[in-house]
Amino acid sequence: MQNRFGLPDLGLGLGLRTQHYEHILAKRPAIGFFEIISENFMESRGRPMHVLERVLERYPVVMHGVSLSIGSTDPLNFDYLRKLKALAARINAPWVSDHLCWTGVAGRNVHDLLPVPLSEDALKHVVARIKTVQDFLERPLIVENPSSYVQFTSDEMPEWEFINRMCEDANCGLLLDVNNIYVSAFNHGFDANEYIDAIPVDRIVYHHLAGHTHKKTHILDTHSDHVVDGVWDLYARITARTGGRPTMVEWDEDVPEFKVVHAEIMKAKKFREAAAKRKEAAYA
Amino acid sequence: MPDTLERLQQFVQRYIVDPGDEDEAMRNASTEGNFDGAAALIIPNDRLGPRERLDIYRDQYLARMEEALENDFPGVCHFVSHHTWHALVKGYVTVWPSCSYNLNHLSEHFVEYLSQAPGLHRLGFLTELARLEWALCEVFEEAVDPVLTPAEAAKIPPEAWATARLIPVSALRLVAFQYPVSEWLATIDDPDHNHPPTKRRSTWVVAVRHNFRMARYPLTRARYDLLKALVEGVPLADAMIRISRRKEVREGDVFAWFQEWVAAGMFSRVEVA
Numbered sequence: 001m002q003n004r005f006g007l008p009d010l011g012l013g014l015g016l017r018t019q020h021y022e023h024i025l026a027k028r029p030a031i032g033f034f035e036i037i038s039e040n041f042m043e044s045r046g047r048p049m050h051v052l053e054r055v056l057e058r059y060p061v062v063m064h065g066v067s068l069s070i071g072s073t074d075p076l077n078f079d080y081l082r083k084l085k086a087l088a089a090r091i092n093a094p095w096v097s098d099h100l101c102w103t104g105v106a107g108r109n110v111h112d113l114l115p116v117p118l119s120e121d122a123l124k125h126v127v128a129r130i131k132t133v134q135d136f137l138e139r140p141l142i143v144e145n146p147s148s149y150v151q152f153t154s155d156e157m158p159e160w161e162f163i164n165r166m167c168e169d170a171n172c173g174l175l176l177d178v179n180n181i182y183v184s185a186f187n188h189g190f191d192a193n194e195y196i197d198a199i200p201v202d203r204i205v206y207h208h209l210a211g212h213t214h215k216k217t218h219i220l221d222t223h224s225d226h227v228v229d230g231v232w233d234l235y236a237r238i239t240a241r242t243g244g245r246p247t248m249v250e251w252d253e254d255v256p257e258f259k260v261v262h263a264e265i266m267k268a269k270k271f272r273e274a275a276a277k278r279k280e281a282a283y284a
Numbered sequence: 285m286p287d288t289l290e291r292l293q294q295f296v297q298r299y300i301v302d303p304g305d306e307d308e309a310m311r312n313a314s315t316e317g318n319f320d321g322a323a324a325l326i327i328p329n330d331r332l333g334p335r336e337r338l339d340i341y342r343d344q345y346l347a348r349m350e351e352a353l354e355n356d357f358p359g360v361c362h363f364v365s366h367h368t369w370h371a372l373v374k375g376y377v378t379v380w381p382s383c384s385y386n387l388n389h390l391s392e393h394f395v396e397y398l399s400q401a402p403g404l405h406r407l408g409f410l411t412e413l414a415r416l417e418w419a420l421c422e423v424f425e426e427a428v429d430p431v432l433t434p435a436e437a438a439k440i441p442p443e444a445w446a447t448a449r450l451i452p453v454s455a456l457r458l459v460a461f462q463y464p465v466s467e468w469l470a471t472i473d474d475p476d477h478n479h480p481p482t483k484r485r486s487t488w489v490v491a492v493r494h495n496f497r498m499a500r501y502p503l504t505r506a507r508y509d510l511l512k513a514l515v516e517g518v519p520l521a522d523a524m525i526r527i528s529r530r531k532e533v534r535e536g537d538v539f540a541w542f543q544e545w546v547a548a549g550m551f552s553r554v555e556v557a
Contacts, residue, residue, distance in 0.1 A: 040386075045428065046428060050428055077385065105290070105294060106297070108382065110297060119289075125289060149340040150326050220340070220344075
């Protein structure tokens with residue numbers, strides 16, 4: 001099943017990180033797409049934009065933001081949105097994503113992905129803002145499920161219900177981060193399989209996978225290690241439902257050499273192939 | 285906009301960014317959001333209480349700010365103790381918090397803040413070191429310009445040089461210091477911590493990015509003055525006359541310097557009158 005927005009299956013991808021610039025330009029590795037952090041290129045005049053332009057000659061590049069702050073009670077920043085839209089047009093981005101979170105209020109940015117309460121009020125607020133952003137960008141916004149460390153007393157529904165209703169009411173796409181489900185399931189004590197099974201697959205545009213840091217009392221979403229088996233299990237479960245969606249590994253701390261990150265994302269191949277075979281068998 | 289959501293966000297942000305200890309931060313956050321402590325907002329689990337769960341964000345906030353500033357000011361971070369760096373960053377982000385979607389802007393006021401920081405040992409040296417590191421940040425981020433090549437410079441007719449103006453590339457900063465901060469910065473990765481003396485001494489440095497590589501070159505006073513005149517748009521002939529009157533400049537020096545600077549990618553083009 002394709003996503004309902006008709007956005008392409010770009011296969012397996014990786015984040016475009018400065019540590020790998022020279023390797024990517026010199027070796028032109030076999031990879032389906034790269035993902036950039038939008039904010040790092042919205043004002044870039046130096047090497048990052050130069051590298052991005054060369055990468056674009058060979059690969060599709062999707063945009064992933066960290067400062068849209070869709071859940072904030074501050075007004076939307078239209079200067080930011082103008083720059084975001086201009087960059088998307090300049091690089092012909094297949095899609096633009098950001099997080100279900102807020103990053104600050106009163107004009108500040110704490111540069112963290114802070115969770116919104118899972119309440120009716122917050123849902124209404126987020127949906128209205130996604131619609132405004134989509135109208136402005138003239139494209140669907142792809143929203144990522146968060147990892148979080150707190151639950152609020154004002155929560156009124158499980159996260160998957162909030163996500164489903166947000167997607168439906170705002171008619172937005174979903175970036176399903178499988179590691180985030182794993183992290184939040186441990187931190188909040190819910191069943192990750194129940195979450196996976198409740199997600200409407202036609203809303204899923206792509207997946208994030210990542211490593212994390214287990215602190216015993218909680219798991220930190222650090223993007224600093226290999227993807228753990230438990231996350232691969234969840235990925236297999238969602239891929240069996242979707243038949244395979246574009247997928248990328250995020251590795252942002254203690255970034256190893258490119259071949260390590262590349263090998264990590266290639267592990268996803270077997271799950272996608274197995275899902276494709278099942279799909280073929282179902283139609284045979 | 286839901287009032288409770290707005291108050292919740294004010295509470296959470298205030299607790300995360302408050303520079304006081306946890307108790308003080310909680311009091312301030314509770315007042316700001318009009319909530320009766322973390323338990324009014326955050327559900328505990330079987331491992332962590334409401335405030336401990338919120339502390340995860342509070343701890344990460346300062347760690348992220350420290351990391352961002354250390355990226356831009358590794359020398360200052362290296363010079364001071366860990367404890368001092370921590371306090372410096374905490375004080376800085378309280379006065380100059382990030383208000384941009386891009387964390388790269390966080391450092392913009394750091395030199396100014398540092399220059400007035402109370403109680404810091406060797407403040408004069410540290411401020412100059414920060415000024416150099418900020419200049420390097422600016423050079424790194426500047427736009428990509430065309431670069432005047434030695435071959436292009438050689439094609440300019442000799443008579444045209446009399447009135448020619450050299451246009452520097454955007455990614456160039458020329459800085460004068462009262463301390464040998466560039467020499468000191470060059471040694472921060474020395475495994476034996478062999479650093480040059482930090483005694484007051486005038487030094488001059490040009491930082492430039494060429495072919496996406498950062499470089500900085502020490503200058504003599506004469507070289508600095510000539511390059512400064514050129515960067516400010518003084519025609520080459522006038523700048524050379526000024527400098528050639530100095531007794532420390534020998535015949536042929538200026539031409540050799542000019543060749544070095546062109547080869548280092550310091551100029552974008554020549555404007556001939």
